[in-house]
Amino acid sequence: xxxxxxxxxxxxxxxxxxxxxxxxxxxxxxxxxxxxxxxxxxxxxxxxxxxxxxxxxxxxxxxxxxxxxxxxxxxxxxxxxxxxxxxxxxxxxxxxxxxxxxxxxxxxxxxxxxxxxxxxxxxxxxxxxxxxxxxxxxxxxxxxxxxxxxxxxxxxxxxxxxxxxxxxxxxxxxxxxxxxxxxxxxxxxxxxxxxxxxxxxxxxxxxxx
Ligand code: GAR
Numbered sequence: 001x002x003x004x005x006x007x008x009x010x011x012x013x014x015x016x017x018x019x020x021x022x023x024x025x026x027x028x029x030x031x032x033x034x035x036x037x038x039x040x041x042x043x044x045x046x047x048x049x050x051x052x053x054x055x056x057x058x059x060x061x062x063x064x065x066x067x068x069x070x071x072x073x074x075x076x077x078x079x080x081x082x083x084x085x086x087x088x089x090x091x092x093x094x095x096x097x098x099x100x101x102x103x104x105x106x107x108x109x110x111x112x113x114x115x116x117x118x119x120x121x122x123x124x125x126x127x128x129x130x131x132x133x134x135x136x137x138x139x140x141x142x143x144x145x146x147x148x149x150x151x152x153x154x155x156x157x158x159x160x161x162x163x164x165x166x167x168x169x170x171x172x173x174x175x176x177x178x179x180x181x182x183x184x185x186x187x188x189x190x191x192x193x194x195x196x197x198x199x200x201x202x203x204x205x206x207x208x209x
Contacts, residue, residue, distance in 0.1 A: 002083035002193045003033040007073070007090040010124075012044025013177055014088035014109055014185055019051050021186035030193030034080045036073070038092055056080075060092055070095035077102070084192055087146065088185070091123055096148050104154070104199050106146035107192065109185045111176050113158055114142040118151035128169035128176070137163050139172065141180035143188040145204065154204035156197060157184040 004027070006015050015035060021027050035048035036056045048055045056076055063069035074097060077085060087108040099106060110118055111127045117139070122130065131139045140160040145153035159180035163172060191197050196207045 002030040003081050004030050004084050004086060004189060004193070005034045005036060005077055005080050005082040006032055006048075006086045006088050007036050007038070008042055008044035008088050009038045009091040010042055010044060010089045012042065012047045012089065014181055015044045016047050017182035018086070018088065018186050018189060019047065019053070021190070023051075026186060027190045028194050030084070030189060034076075034082075036076055038090065044089070066092070067095050067097070070098050074098045074101055084189065086185070086189060089124075093120075093150055094146075099146055099148055103147075104145045107156065107188060108144055108146050108151070108153075109181050110142045110144065110151055111139075111173065111181065112142065113138070113140040113160060114144060114151050114155060118142075120150050122151070125169045125173060128172040131163060132167060132169060132172065139163055139176060141176055141184060143184050145199065147202070154199045154202050156188045156191070156204045156206075159184050 008015055022032055032053050034054045036058055037045050038060050040057045040059060045055050058072050060069055085102055085106040112118055117127050117130050138160050140158055142155055143157045144155045147153035161176050161179045191206060198205050198207055
């Protein structure tokens with residue numbers, strides 16, 4: 001059974017999708033063993049507590065720089081025996097020291113179809129604002145491994161979502177979450193826990209039975 005450690009910063013609807021999938025028995029060979037939040041007031045913490053999942057708060061604001069913050073996260077992941085780390089609305093880019101310690105073991109959900117609308121500065125509602133400004137008709141979500149390039153790791157799963165006339169960033173964000181993120185994140189984590197994802201040349205492939 002793999003220990004899944006989920007890193008959060010906000011509302012935690014993706015964490016909730018993982019908890020719901022776990023409760024339905026859909027996370028095969030994995031268990032959410034700890035939720036770590038970068039903010040003490042994140043609602044994601046309440047979701048974890050309501051489901052009996054251990055929590056830790058490691059606040060960005062308590063550290064002098066990204067390196068010392070990343071060291072604290074690294075230490076916590078080690079103490080929690082993390083086998084896989086999920087960034088579920090985690091709003092800090094971790095230093096390479098953490099990424100190197102967990103090669104192809106850190107998984108992020110991003111609210112666009114990478115390589116569009118991603119990289120530095122593209123997070124949360126900013127992504128959906130940029131999508132609407134561009135006039136594209138399709139957006140979506142991507143689940144990918146984390147490497148040292150922001151949003152540059154091997155793509156595990158993607159799902160497209162329609163952009164509709166009259167969408168606001170908030171409306172579009174909700175559709176992308178409901179139709180894509182909450183669906184492909186738990187599926188990807190279950191596949192990872194079953195060791196059904198292989199990575200070759202920064203490309204991920206799902207091993208079919
Ligand atoms: C989600 O849309 C997630 O994809 C996005 O923030 C939101 C968090 O929502 N993450 C990023 O933009 C990371 N680059 P949640 O806290 O309700 O899961």
